[in-house]
Amino acid sequence: MRVYAMRFALLSIGAWLSGALVEAWAQPATPIPAQMPPQAALPTQEDHPTAVLPEPSPRWIYVLEPVFPYLVASKMWILDGDDLSIKGMVNGGYLPNAVLSHDKSRFWIAETYWSRGSRGTRTDVVTAWDTKTLDPLGEVILPNGRFLVVPKKHNATLSHDGRYLFSFNMDPAFSLSVVDVNEMKYLGELDTQGCSLAFATGTNSVASICPDGRFVHLTFDASGKLTKTELSEPWFDSQNDPVFEHAAVHRPSKRAFFISYDGWVYPVTLDGMPKVGERWKLQGPGDEEWRPGGWQLAAFHAASNRLFVTMHKGGKWTHKQAGDEVWVFDVAAKKRVHRLPLDHHSPTIAVSQDEKPLLFALTETAILMSYDTTTWQKKAERSALGISPWLLYTFGE
Amino acid sequence: MRVYAMRFALLSIGAWLSGALVEAWAQPATPIPAQMPPQAALPTQEDHPTAVLPEPSPRWIYVLEPVFPYLVASKMWILDGDDLSIKGMVNGGYLPNAVLSHDKSRFWIAETYWSRGSRGTRTDVVTAWDTKTLDPLGEVILPNGRFLVVPKKHNATLSHDGRYLFSFNMDPAFSLSVVDVNEMKYLGELDTQGCSLAFATGTNSVASICPDGRFVHLTFDASGKLTKTELSEPWFDSQNDPVFEHAAVHRPSKRAFFISYDGWVYPVTLDGMPKVGERWKLQGPGDEEWRPGGWQLAAFHAASNRLFVTMHKGGKWTHKQAGDEVWVFDVAAKKRVHRLPLDHHSPTIAVSQDEKPLLFALTETAILMSYDTTTWQKKAERSALGISPWLLYTFGE
Amino acid sequence: MTILDAFDRMMEHTARRIAQRSSRRGILARLGTALVGGAVLPLLPVDKTRAKLAHASEFAKTAQTTDPTKCNYWRHCASDGYLCSCCGGTVNVCPPGTYASPTSWIGTCINPDDGQAYLIAYQDCCGKDSCGMCFCLGTEGEMPSYRPELNNDIVWCFGAPSMVYHCSSQVLIGKA
């Protein structure tokens, strides 16, 4: 019938737009049987195409939602940072980690599936997504699995040249799975010697944090084979004042700031074997009641040398308490330059890397806020962003 | 190490308790590598077994939650009807349908999975669950798929002898998939001639509702082959006053009550070709403003001949509006015997089939209420039962 | 009309299939009644949409024509689900990475600006799990799923590469 033929022509264009690789993923288009109610395929006056996004803006915010307590149904939301309108979303698997490409063309999600939702055969994959079409472009199987944990940003990252994706694995042997994302190929595991997380330090090197407060630094060759394992001296007291996992890392400048439970800032250069600078403290005189805390509690804006940290009033072991304020520091002067009281207390923040950056704060109750850091005015607020959005990402960070 | 050995002994007992068939589903138990932090496997003073339920009580309530808007992560909750405490739960797939066995030993979930959550290869299955261990016992693939729709109870049902499970399918050809649940074997499709839903009418027969207000009645042989197709006369006006899909059906007595948008009750006997009795109306003089409405809007308690219907004040096309009251009717006298104002308006109700039945009402905001129908007092209320519980089932209905 | 032709063909096809598979007497006679009797005419789409105009006006009383992200936007009179307009799409553009379904059920809504009734195709955008934003439930003229062409609970992704529901579009067909 003519009606059906028209619809399929439109569909074919959609499939073409969304890229040939998608075909491998999708069910083959099924012809519409004649028994379909005839109204179902009435010709429409309007076209019904699929939107394609422009190149991501540095002011867009990517929000990873693991979806508690429906963890097999995770999502990543993409929003315009200025008005917090939805640009689109993608689905992920169990306890996912996201990694954004350097060139803005891709992001990857390291994720875990079971063949029957939460049971059956387990499969761990890194899935590549096109940032404009939001179509999956392919996947790489992680044969040794992934670290299954409430999502933390530094469970997965990208090498300085953007070629190797590192996915931390505790199965429970500790290693980093290496995926060549240019070739979409799994290269192997780097033994982290019992150390955790992934901080890229070069094109062919990556560091992890050890239980005793050291870095382990791993260098590997083009085949993914470990060629060198170095241990740093302990640089923080992992027994009495551990650093949060959510260091503020800025990949382009290779700078990172690790923050301890008690509020010490450890500046680290991630260029080869990590170099730890002199530590300094967030709290000054009169700030004794305040502590850093939350989840993704720190963000760094490289161009202005500003470090943002969520702070709350609380005693020891309140390290997961959401921040009532964001404190802003000039890391060159090691001095606080602003205190921003948040309308809703937030465990997680991020900052855009453009010239007049936006500060994003995310609550435990699915509210996302966007602040202009030049005026400290709130630009937008959005509630009900899913039920448990968790991590924030921006391009260029 | 001794510690690990002890733990595995315990684990083996758990595996044994949960039934041998589970083995086929579960990942093989992985030995704990030596690199595991040693505290992880400290010997415990207490045992750590897995609970096993007694035979289900007729006063337990089974709550199917499709989980909007995380539809790939559905759940079925099992609660004690008297205090609404949780007995346990199971996971399901996309837009599931549940069917409870006649003998209380099993329930089945007809469900749909994709190999990567919401993408990849689609698989439709009927999964069998043990009602005591809440372990999956096996699955049957539905090669022709399932009807994907916001879950409706009568999309799937069981033949009178409990042997054949019917799963309605619109792919978009209309048929009923037949599964022999004794043999856990797919038998084939019964063509419903464009008619929908499944109402068992015998050991080897089932009826569906046609667009023009008729029943189609299908009889099949032991191999699942259709042997007879009969059409009834139209028995309701499908254009001007259609009947709700959620008829109150009581399988043991083979009685059903279909209710129309305008409030007509059509008593139907589901024993062979459905026999439709004389219709009567829910609303009497002075009830003109009231309408039936919601989702699973009607329930029948066979022993007392009572029909329960959710009612609201509203005009035409308010058929999905939740009920502010439950009206209770004596179906022999065709007379209302009680009006129960609900604390929270509810689109969905169910009734237990024991002598002093409980009435359950479920809101759109995930509140479940339990009422004693002898005193009309509320026995229990539970909020936050997931985020979108949808359908209610009891054993014996 | 193309659609009536198609409908006739479907009914004939069904009749032939029942005839082939069922006892010759009885069924065919009954179906004959269905085809030539009064029951079939109300099923025709044109009659149906006309019959609903009176009711559709209830929604139109408070409908607006400026903000498609609100439930009272005129085209949403019988839309059920998450508005694509809130999910990175519009009333007739699917969000990135989703497939526009070629099939739908059909509603009839009145545009308060001109007072005219229009047919709206409630085609779903498919291939990602539910968007979850801007849930609206319009039920004007909505029928149970045994009348699928008028039911809004169904995943209207037939013919699309994926049967996973993401959000609801409201595509204009034309005047009713």
Add this chain to the structure above:
Amino acid sequence: MTILDAFDRMMEHTARRIAQRSSRRGILARLGTALVGGAVLPLLPVDKTRAKLAHASEFAKTAQTTDPTKCNYWRHCASDGYLCSCCGGTVNVCPPGTYASPTSWIGTCINPDDGQAYLIAYQDCCGKDSCGMCFCLGTEGEMPSYRPELNNDIVWCFGAPSMVYHCSSQVLIGKA
């Protein structure tokens, strides 16, 4: 003690592996420091639990010993997740159809009835998606995941037949 033996063995094993795979100089020397120097002693479990007693008392101040379905039940001082006691299980019985994990991280809680500190194994029940009832977040003595034996974010299902987290148990090990 068995556990110290095990810990020592792990460290030796790690040392051997580093030695085998890395340049002989440098790494082995550094690791030697780790093994014999001051850094390793604070990692031992007995020291660790003792070090935390002072802090655990903060939670104990408002803890109770009668209702395990409440977040302030004494054993929950460092439990993170959905309480199995609300999901068809108890503090040490997994809900039907789930697997008791043989592994866990370890917390130290004070029972206000006797004022004594006890070691609690926070073993997860695994094999079904999250129960979702009674979420409690205790963080007494909780450390980042690079100290996994003291971290409560990890899915503690290692060694169980499934790595899917359902709910959190609080199983008594003994006096600290």
